[in-house]
Amino acid sequence: MVGSVLTYVVRRIGDFIIEEAIFLRDVKEEVDRLHAELRRMECFLEDADEKREQDKRVGNWVRDVREVAYQAEDLIESFILKVKMRRQWRRGYNVRSMLCACVPCELITRHNFGRDIQLLRVRIDDINKSRQTYGIVDLGAGSGEKNYVDERVQRRRRANLHASDSDVVGFEDEKKIVLKLLFSDSVKRRSVISIAGMGGLGKTTLAKEVYKDSQIKSHFGFCAWIDVSQKYKDLELLQDLVQQISRIEREELGKMTRKDLEVKLDQSLKAERYLIVMDDVWDNEVWKIVGPHLPDIGNGSRVLITTRSLDVARSADSSTPPHEKRFLNEQESWELFSKKAFPYEDARSVCSGEFEEICKEMTGKCRGLPLALVVLGGLLSKKERRVIVWRSIAESIVWQHDEEGQLCMEILALSYADLPHHLKWCFLYFSAFPEDFEIEVQKLIRLWIAEGFVKDRAGATLEQSAERYLEELVQRCLVQVAAWYDIGTERCRMHDLLHELSISQAKEVGFFYCCRKPQDSALPYSSLRRLSLHQGIEEYISQRHSTPRLRTLLGFNFEGSPMGFPLNGLKMIRVIDLEGGPIKLLPKQVGDLIHLRYLGLKKTRIKSLPLSVVKLSHLQVLDIKGTRIAQIPSGVWTIKALRHVIIPDAVEPQRIPGSLSSLQVLETAKAGDWINSHLHSLTNLQTLRIKGIRGSYHQVLSASLPMFSRLTTLELAGESIPASLLTLSSLEYLHTMGLLGQMESPLQSQAVSYQWPSNLCNLTLWDSGLVQDPLPSLGKLSDLRVLLLLRNSYRGTEMACPHDRFPKLQTMRLEYLGELEQWTVDYGAMPCLRTLMINSCKKLKMLPQGLKGLASLKEFTLLNMPSEFYSRVKKEEGDDWEKIAHIPSITVNRQKIT
Secondary structure, eight states: OHHHHHHHHHHHHHHHHHHTHHHHGGGHHHHHHHHHHHHHHHHHHHHHHHHTTTOHHHHHHHHHHHHHHHHHHHHHHHHHHHHHHHHHHGGGSOHHHHHHHHHHHHHHHHHHHHHHHHHHHHHHHHHHHHHHHTTOTTTTOSOOSOTTOOHHHHHHHHGGGGOOGGGOOSOHHHHHHHHHHHHOTTOOSOEEEEEEOOTTSSHHHHHHHHHTOHHHHHHOSEEEEEEOOSSOOHHHHHHHHHHHHHOOOHHHHTTSOHHHHHHHHHHHHTSSOEEEEEEEEOSTHHHHHHGGGSOOOSSOOEEEEEESOHHHHHHHOTTSOOEEOOOOOHHHHHHHHHHHHSTTSOHHHHOOHHHHHHHHHHHHHTTTOHHHHHHHHHHHTTSOOOHHHHHHHHHTOOTTSSHHHHHHHHHHHHHHHTSOHHHHHHHHHGGGSOTTOOEEHHHHHHHHHHHTOOOOBTTBOHHHHHHHHHHHHHHTTSSEEEEEETTEEEEEEOOHHHHHHHHHHHHHTTSOEEEOSTTOOOSOGGGOSEEEESSOHHHHHHHTOOOTTOOEEEEOSOOSSOEEOOOTTOTTOOEEEOTTOOEEEOOGGGGGOTTOOEEEOTTOOOOOOOGGGGGOTTOOEEEOTTSSOOOOOGGGGGOTTOOEEEOOTTOOOSOOOTTOTTOOEEEEEEOSHHHHHHGGGOTTOSEEEEEEEOGGGHHHHHHHGGGOTTOOEEEEEESOBOGGGGGOGGGGGOSEEEEESOBSSOOTTHHHHOOOOTTOOEEEESSOOBOSOOHHHHTTOTTOOEEEEOTTSBOOSEEEEOTTOOTTOOEEEEEOOTTOOEEEEOTTSSTTOOEEEEESOTTOOSOOGGGGGOTTOOEEEEESOOHHHHHHTOTTTSTTHHHHTTOSEEEETTEEOO
16 A cells, blocks of 8 residues: 555655646755655555565565655645745735845745755665665566465455355345346347456355356356456466366366467357356456357357456446345344354354344444355354353454454455555545445545545546546445435445455555544544544544644534634645534634645534635635535635535625636525626536526526536526526536426427437426426437426326337436326336336326336335325235336335335
8 A cells, every 4th residue: 555655645746846836946856856766666666565464574664665755745745835825924025125034034945945855865765775675676576467466365265165055145036136147048149147246245155056056057068167366367267268168188288379278168169058157357358368269159158257346247248237246134144144153053042132132233233244244253153152252342343353354354455455546545535434424425526636636637527537436446346335316326335344444554554544532542643644533523622632744634423512623733734624513613824724625614603714715725625515604705716726616505606707717516606696797707617506596697597508518417596497598409518407496487389399408417307387298308318317307397197208218217206296197108118217206296097007117127116195096006906016016126105015
């Protein structure tokens, strides 16, 4: 990980050279040399990082490199701070006194900086020379293979293939799903079935259960299983496959060229239908090596892949959705745990009362992860069976407690080790959040950008790049989608064991420290760079801990009386987020925090912002939503770096000059004269939410919206919204459109001929008063994924989905459509629909027959409907039950049915 630390610092220094050129002009040569020397050290760090666990000498060298990298960052930021502060101070003096007082000071500052740079370079030279002492001279000169994989971990993981059948729990339903895909007569082509999920979830065990099923041997003429893992060689993969299929001796295989192996593989598999299992595939290259030589003669041959990456799964076969391995439920978790904790006994007879409560508490901490349950059960099976002993373990589960626990963490750590540097920073950032915390995705993205983790990418904004980072972590099964709302993935979380891994790794390299309880005073406050207060901000403030190197301060779980927040000693701070805290006052010195990028005061008790905030020239995010602030200093709108401004809906922007070229998000602003004078200049907006719109602003809105070519989310709420806003052909770039408030006139006949934005992904209509069925025209939108027809959005009595409409629609809600009586869905419509809600459509007579054919539909919710309608969907008895019986999750009037 120290390689990532150094890479981050090297990038930060490179950014400083560009961003702060005016302040570093006189010392640029020294900074450039330091930058170059740190870059030269990077090539040694990857191998050193991997060997530090096995060799303490290497570990010492790695720590030295990390410390010198941090010192370099501190030194440059301190110099910039001093120069900036001095220039701000002298603005109040006349030119002569300024020259007399300040020129010698600047010379002294530059001289001291140059001296410190020299000392730091001497330190770097000493560290480089010490590589020979530590025996790491040749690091970075290897073959380039992925040497960080511990063979012991791989051997132990593969040993699961020979696990006892009695240890397998909760796989039967998923086994049936995979077998059905393998045996499907409707798919004659050679298809790839993928089982995807995080490490320790049981992908290999499920594949093993499928592979050894008695039906497999009778259905497939050839069957082969190959272990891939992170460390593989092209030739060995091909040799392994050919040996299993053709029974050629290993010695003879060794004489065959790669071309010989490829030809032999292709020829051998053309004879019969085959099944190839490729276990633990980490990258797309594996499929490129093997895939082209697995023939497809239309006889129903199959390839089964297990992988931690959804991207790998989709790359192998884009037309077959991967099977995402689920976590065990509560009952299954208890069954698996019991088999390991009480291997020769009946758990019901030996585990009851308080003892059972302790066990249930511990199994809950495993969150349905089979590997963790097996490790925990195995650990406890060796412990004295006394309540006090098991209670102690329950209160402080340490997964590295024994060899098996260490193995559990090492298996999970393989996914972390495989991450590129920039994703490692993002992964470790999750260590800052409390356990089980659901993180708002947009907030996380803003934090990453403010921290400097996100690289510029041609043709994309920083926000889009950050979204890609998060998507990749999700695809690698390191981050879970916690809540899927109407406009996409809104919250995410991390499995407890992965969260524990992020905490241990972050602490080891000084990336993040967490204060989890008020009395936690053991933290090295003076050297902290990032601090997360899960509790005890009052303690932190009252004790006035000195944190001169602090870059990030996050706070959670606040309690206590309102208080001010002192900023003394936080000169280097870049990120402050105290959402929900008891903070009532921000001191005027906030303007001295010249490195501040992110100021998050959401839901605090602050009533005003000090005037000095206008001096925060690097501020990217200002989030004061849910505060008591009614007005902000007008100078805030002159800060060119602003990207996200989230304000209470009572705040009316006073002045928004055209210089805000970086502004991406403005929400939730109160309508005012700024709409007429400056809205048209905010052409880079991606999200715009305005409250309190009056008729006088409609013309300007109609004229301005065509300029917003990057707008993806629009919400307009107020007294009235004219129908003309819905007929703007210039909205062709709009991806998300929310319309709140009563229309001045219904769209009526315009609905049929209206040209909807072609790239629309998310559409919400509310009080739009449509009188003609919008579904035929909306269904032509090839990218539409979310459709919400809410209160009074449609006044007609009938709606119909033709057979070829809504090809990508995933979420649909029909709410408070008071006149709707009949809804039909033709076969072939909405093939990707996953979630459907019908709420308060009181005149609707029955469910569409077409719902029966929606195989992808996973959730159906019915709310606030007449009693006679509920009787139609009564389980196994109602007239409409057969239409929805195939849906896994059905909720009727807030009662879960399936």
